[in-house]
Amino acid sequence: MNTKKLLLLNMGLIMAFGAVSAHSDTGDHGSFASGFMHPILGWDHVIAMVAVGLWGAFLGKPAIWLLPIVFPLVMAVGGALGVAGMPLPAVEAGIATSAMLLGIMIAMAAKPPIWVAAVLVGVFAIFHGHAHGTELPESAGPIVYSMGFVLATGLLHLIGISFGLLIRWPAGKITVRAIGGIITLVGLGFLVGVL
Amino acid sequence: MNQKSIGVFLLLIVVFPKFVYGHGGLEGANSGYNGFLHPLFVPAHILVILALGVLLGLQPQNYLKLTIVSFLASCALGLLLTLLGSNINLEPQLLVLSIVLGLLIAIDYKFSVGLYVFLAITTGLFLGLDSEHQDLSGKEKYLTLTGCLVGIWTCLSAVLIIAEKLNKKEWQKIALRIFGSWIATCAILVVSLLIFAKK
Numbered sequence: 446m447n448t449k450k451l452l453l454l455n456m457g458l459i460m461a462f463g464a465v466s467a468h469s470d471t472g473d474h475g476s477f478a479s480g481f482m483h484p485i486l487g488w489d490h491v492i493a494m495v496a497v498g499l500w501g502a503f504l505g506k507p508a509i510w511l512l513p514i515v516f517p518l519v520m521a522v523g524g525a526l527g528v529a530g531m532p533l534p535a536v537e538a539g540i541a542t543s544a545m546l547l548g549i550m551i552a553m554a555a556k557p558p559i560w561v562a563a564v565l566v567g568v569f570a571i572f573h574g575h576a577h578g579t580e581l582p583e584s585a586g587p588i589v590y591s592m593g594f595v596l597a598t599g600l601l602h603l604i605g606i607s608f609g610l611l612i613r614w615p616a617g618k619i620t621v622r623a624i625g626g627i628i629t630l631v632g633l634g635f636l637v638g639v640l
Numbered sequence: 641m642n643q644k645s646i647g648v649f650l651l652l653i654v655v656f657p658k659f660v661y662g663h664g665g666l667e668g669a670n671s672g673y674n675g676f677l678h679p680l681f682v683p684a685h686i687l688v689i690l691a692l693g694v695l696l697g698l699q700p701q702n703y704l705k706l707t708i709v710s711f712l713a714s715c716a717l718g719l720l721l722t723l724l725g726s727n728i729n730l731e732p733q734l735l736v737l738s739i740v741l742g743l744l745i746a747i748d749y750k751f752s753v754g755l756y757v758f759l760a761i762t763t764g765l766f767l768g769l770d771s772e773h774q775d776l777s778g779k780e781k782y783l784t785l786t787g788c789l790v791g792i793w794t795c796l797s798a799v800l801i802i803a804e805k806l807n808k809k810e811w812q813k814i815a816l817r818i819f820g821s822w823i824a825t826c827a828i829l830v831v832s833l834l835i836f837a838k839k
Binding site for chain 1: 683684687735743746814817818821822824825826827828829830831832833834835836
């Protein structure tokens with residue numbers, strides 16, 4: 446795919462998110478819009494999901510598409526656990542840790558075997574899914590809520606992937622690794638409770 | 641199946657209900673159009689139609705004729721069975737089907753034609769049975785059910801054609817697989833909500 450087009454799309458998405466964020470309360474819980482907003486409003490979720498995309502781009506094929514497939518599917522299982530009310534210890538810490546470790550992987554340009562990356566991302570997805578599942582509204586429109594929620598998650602991955610494609614250039618590689626470093630620090634900030 | 645013939649057929653059935661809708665004076669004229677729009681207003685129907693459409697769009701052309709005919713026949717049968725007044729809620733089953741179809745898209749493994757025919761028949765039957773209109777009777781009911789069949793077919797074939805067109809370049813194939821995983825994810829979340837939220 447044309448990198449320029451992807452970057453343009455990426456910028457458009459970020460701008461769209463900004464516009465959406467201006468509406469502090471969507472009010473209509475259970476709607477597509479509130480589902481779409483849910484993953485975007487939590488910064489710990491946002492950075493972790495962007496990190497999944499970034500790392501996928503770093504790892505190349507098949508990780509670039511395998512991780513964005515694994516993440517939502519396992520996240521749904523975590524969501525089901527959350528809806529079922531099954532307790533999962535240290536969910537918030539797990540989410541923060543996921544961002545931190547994924548950030549470290551990107552910053553170090555780590556390239557483990559694909560199954561290791563998939564398992565790691567899958568384990569993190571359980572925490573994210575559980576957190577979303579416990580907050581999934583029982584009110585009208587669970588399907589459209591889920592559609593919005595999954596779409597937003599996928600778009601965050603796409604943002605990560607599109608930024609990750611910068612690694613084609615030496616300066617881009619440094620930029621992406623620097624973003625990984627920032628994600629690590631933000632994740633650490635969430636973990637220790639500073640953010 | 642010839643893409644051009646599907647396109648012409650699609651155009652005809654999209655235009656036809658418009659004509660029906662335009663004749664407000666005809667008794668029961670609106671029912672056909674309401675039935676036509678019915679699948680668009682039921683999220684579980686949209687989800688399963690999207691999943692089946694994409695899955696069939698990814699299959700070889702020689703699979704299509706049999707699966708489409710099977711789907712239409714079973715869907716028509718399901719709609720006819722609603723005349724018996726069974727009043728079955730098949731939303732959970734449709735969501736489970738969406739999970740299966742979504743996962744099949746995501747793994748992109750070519751199974752035998754028998755599986756796709758079975759899935760098409762099951763989806764068609766469940767969609768038909770879940771499209772009951774208890775509040776209607778007589779001619780209106782028949783018109784609504786006919787419109788419903790046409791609406792379901794229109795949506796399915798539209799998705800199928802788009803998926804088939806997109807199934808060319810490498811990144812397009814990947815995008816379709818990711819889309820399949822999203823469908824499965826949505827359906828898993830909602831099924832879990834249906835199972836556990838009432839407890």
